[in-house]
Amino acid sequence: QTDNLTELENLNEETLLNELKARYDRDQIYTYVGEILVAVNPFKTIDGIYSDAKAAIYKDLGDRSVAPPHIFAVADAAFSAMINNTGEAANQVAVISGESGAGKTESAKLFMKHVIYLSSLVAGGLEEKIIQLNPLLEAWGNAATLRNDNSSRFGKFVQLRFNDQHQIQGAVMADYLLEKSRVVSQGEGERNFHVFYLMFAGMNPDELEKYNLVDAAEHAYLNGNNEAIAEIKSPQMKALYKELADCIEDVGFTTEEKNDMWAILAGVLLTGDIEFAGEDEAYVVSADDVMNKACTQLGIVQDALTEALTCSINIMRGKAFRKYKPFEAEGARDAMSKALYGKTFRWIVRRVNQLLGPKRKSKALTDKDIGILDIFGFECFDLNSFEQLLINLANERLQQFFNNFIFKMELDEYAKEGIDGSQIDYEDNEELLQMIMAKPAGLLSLCDEEAKMPKGSDVSMTEKFHAELGSNKGYTRPRGNDLKFTIHHYAGKVEYSSDGFLDKNRDTLPIDVVGALRLSDNNLVRSLFDGDADDAKAAKKGKAKRDVANARKSLRMSMKKAAKQAAKSNKKTVGLEFKESLVSLMDEMSKASPHFVRCIKPNHAKKPAIFQNDMVTDQLRYTGMLETTRIRKEGYAFRPTFGDFLNRFKMLGFPFGVNPPVNEVSCGKVLDVAGCKGWQVGKTKVFLRYFHMDELNEKFKPFPAVRSGCRSLFVWA
Ligand SMILES: Nc1ncnc2c1ncn2[C@@H]1O[C@H](COP(=O)(O)OP(=O)(O)OP(=O)(O)O)[C@@H](O)[C@H]1O
Ligand SMILES: [Mg+2]
Structure with a gap:
């Protein structure tokens, strides 16, 4: 038996797998492979594994081999390295990867909990609040999927900042690519974001009435999943709501902010119930009451919303210059809901950063930080779209980071020392990354170029991909004219469907809808869309008597301003924004010493005691572990001066x-x-x-x- 598999005499794919399985059967879910921690999801509570007594063991370990492998040991190593170093060498980052349901978020929480434990041994601080953030982020950002009942539908990078006493001075968080589409529709057997169900579970009847809510089953955005609706009444859901409400309170949101957040959630749900009919020209068929409730919660004038959702208005002349077809009106409605949810989530993250970020004035604040990256793993589904492309791009880049760390440092060291490293080969994925990220002819740039063209389409964009990228060895075009292309990622080939890429990349909201939301008297809604309080007041004048003319006039004025703001703001495409945040993430990470945690999901059933060899082998390959074991075995494991x-x-x-x-x-x-x-x-x-x-x-x-x-x-x- 060994805790570190690089010590195995004969380490190959088979022994690695067998060893992990044998350990898993003995409830030893953690294993070292060299410096890397492999964590196999137990899907059960293992007695005492994260107890206070355990935490006390993993403190100032120094030599990791004196205690069994543990996520706490990784946290301890990071914390000690942070304390004992200065300059960039003090910065640490835990890079937690794995597929959906592998245990990344749980590992991230345990890692953070232990760092907080270690730092508060030095003295007290903000720690409680930071831990309390999880219920808030998970309520808004997580949902039950087929793969994971608590799946994070966004990526996150949290950095804990320290003072010169090694106490936590604050936490700063960046979020990546929230899956907004889930708000308006969910796959078979899947659910909407937790927070929607929690409202119904925890609010008392008066509160529900305040938000014009009665029964979750009534709402189109929720009624695809009866099981989820039935569970709302469970005591667990009530308890989760309580936790969420406490968290909002404790972290420091104001009462007004809290009310505005709930009103937006209710407004989104109610918006989903607005239905349209008509042959060529859409009109609202839902009862007046439905529209009215949605508008009440979102703080906007009913006539303005009706206009905004059913036609596109000519800003200059104030007339509808094109009436929408019903499906277009539904599209505008759903786009509005997604934008409201997505922007509110962003705002929560920003606000949390204000509330929990380090105070710049503090003299004791150092540059030292410990980062934790919990980001979606490599994805390959039957249908892969723009989101998968971005997710896999991030994984491709992270894999390069991992490779760089493990392999390149190895080779560089050999070269620097003038010794022969020729027996080690290393597959660099730089070329593939360039194919996706390069300017001006990389895949994402081509997407952007097409997005800027008024007549751009998925068809012409896909043709450009083939023409520009077809000669790359990492790219295959399809046989026929389907809107498809295949990329040969480090983890395997993925066929993408480019149908819909253009809209997803542009991610724009009809200007009419923005115009309406800018006039909201919900302060949060208005600020999310850069509105102005005086304009909102003026718009409300005719509200009582349903003054269509006034509504139209205010809307048109607001649209004009929105158009001006949009022209000035130079809104980035989704692809460009993602690329930029990936570059800045990697920049941050390159200044830190990494600690890799590879999470493995041992079965699809999410059940304890089942270890499916084929599944685990795939994941060992995806996470680069098979390569790692090989190189460590073939290379030089020890290198003293x-x-x-x-x-x-x-x-x-x-x-x-x-x-x-x-x-x-x-x-x-x-x-x-x-x-x-x-x-x-x-x-x-x-x-x-x-x-x-x-x-x-x-x-x-x-x-x-x-x-x-x-x-x-x-x-x-
Ligand atoms: N260390 C652990 N001990 C016990 N159960 C665990 C552990 N890690 C994960 N689990 C179980 O597995 C579930 C999924 O874990 P988690 O949400 O961390 O996965 P994930 O990798 O973050 O997935 P996603 O990418 O979908 O967010 C948890 O809800 C929990 O039930
Ligand atoms: Mg997660």
Whole structure:
């Protein structure tokens, strides 16, 4: 038995898998592979595994091998490295990856909890509030999917910032690519974001009435899933609502902000109930009451919303210059709901950063931080669209980061030391990344170019892809004229359907809808759409008597301003924004020492005690683990400097009391005398294979005192 699989004598795909399985069967869900922690999801509570007593063990460990592998050990290593280093070397980042349901978010929470535990041993702080954020983020950002009952539908990068006493001074968070489309429709057996159900579960009848809500089953955006509706009455849901409400309170949102948030949620749900009919020209068929409730919650004038959703208005002349067909009106309605939800989520993240971020004035604040990345794993479904492309791009880039760390550092070190590393090969994915990210002819740039053209279409965009990228070895065009293309990712080939790319990339809201929302008297709605309080007041004048003319006039004025703002703001496409946030994330990460946690989902059933070999093997490949084990085995596992090596082993080659010169000759002599074969000496370091340490230690047994004193020198560099 070994806790670190790189120590296995014969490490290959099969032994790696068998070892993980055997450990899993014994409830040992954590395993080291070199520096990397593999975490196999137990899908059950394992007694005492995260107890306070356990936490106390993983404190100042120094040498990780003295305690069983654990996520707390990774947190401890990161925290110690942060304390003991200065400059960029002090920054740490936990890179947590794996497929949906593998346990990334749980691992991220445990990692953070332990860092907070370690830091509050030094002194108290904001820790409670930071932990409390999870219910808020998960209510808004998580949903039950087929793969995970609590699936994060966004990526997040949290950085904990520290002062010179190593106490937490604040937390800053970035979010990536919330799956807004879930608000308006969910796949078979899946659910909307948790927060919608929690409202019904926890609010008392008076509160529900205030938000014009009665019964969750009535709402189109929720009524696809009866099981979810039935569960609303469960005590667990009530408790979760309470947790959420407490969190909103404790983190520091104002009462007004809180009311506005709930009103937006209710407004979105009620908007989903607005139905349209008509042959060519859409009109609202829902009862007046339905429209009225939605408008009440969103704080907008009913006639303005009706106009905005059923026609496109000519800003100059104030007339409808084109009436929508019913499906277009539905599109405008859903686009509005998605935008409201997505922008509110963004706002929550921004607001949380204000409330919990480090106070700049604080003199004690250092540049030291510990980041935690919990981001969607590689995805390959039957149908892959624009979202999958972005998600897989992020994974491709993260894989490069991982490769760079493991392989390139290895090769660079060999090169720097002038030793032969030719037996190690390394597949770089830079070319593929360039194919997607490069300007001006990379895939995303081509998407953007097409998005800017008034007559752009998915068809002409796909043709451009084929023409510009067709000669790349990482790209295959389809046989016929289907709107498809295939990318050869590090984890496998993925066929993408480019149908709908253009709209998803543009992600625009009809200007008429923006015009209406800018006039909201819900402060939050209005600020999300850059509205103006005076305009909103003026718009309300005719509200009581249903003054269509006034509504239309205000709407047109508001649209004019919205158009001006849009022209000035130079709104970025979804692809460009994602690319930029990925670049800045990687920039941040490149300034930190990474700690990799690879989460593995052992079965599709989300059940304990089932370990499906084929599934796990795929994931070991996706996460780069198979490559890692190979390289670590083939490379040089230990590489002390000449000085460190001689300090420890000189007695094997030189008489007691002699201090040999610190150079390659002296080191070589020690290794020759010890009978080791296959090592190399570089310019400053000795490169030893994993078995050399055993050979040297074997010879060195008579000197135990010296040995233990030098132990910490021999870590994987
Ligand atoms: N260490 C653990 N101990 C017990 N159960 C766990 C552990 N890690 C994960 N689980 C179980 O697995 C479920 C899924 O985990 P989690 O939500 O962390 O997955 P994820 O990788 O974040 O997935 P997604 O990408 O969908 O967000 C959890 O809700 C929990 O039931
Ligand atoms: Mg998650």
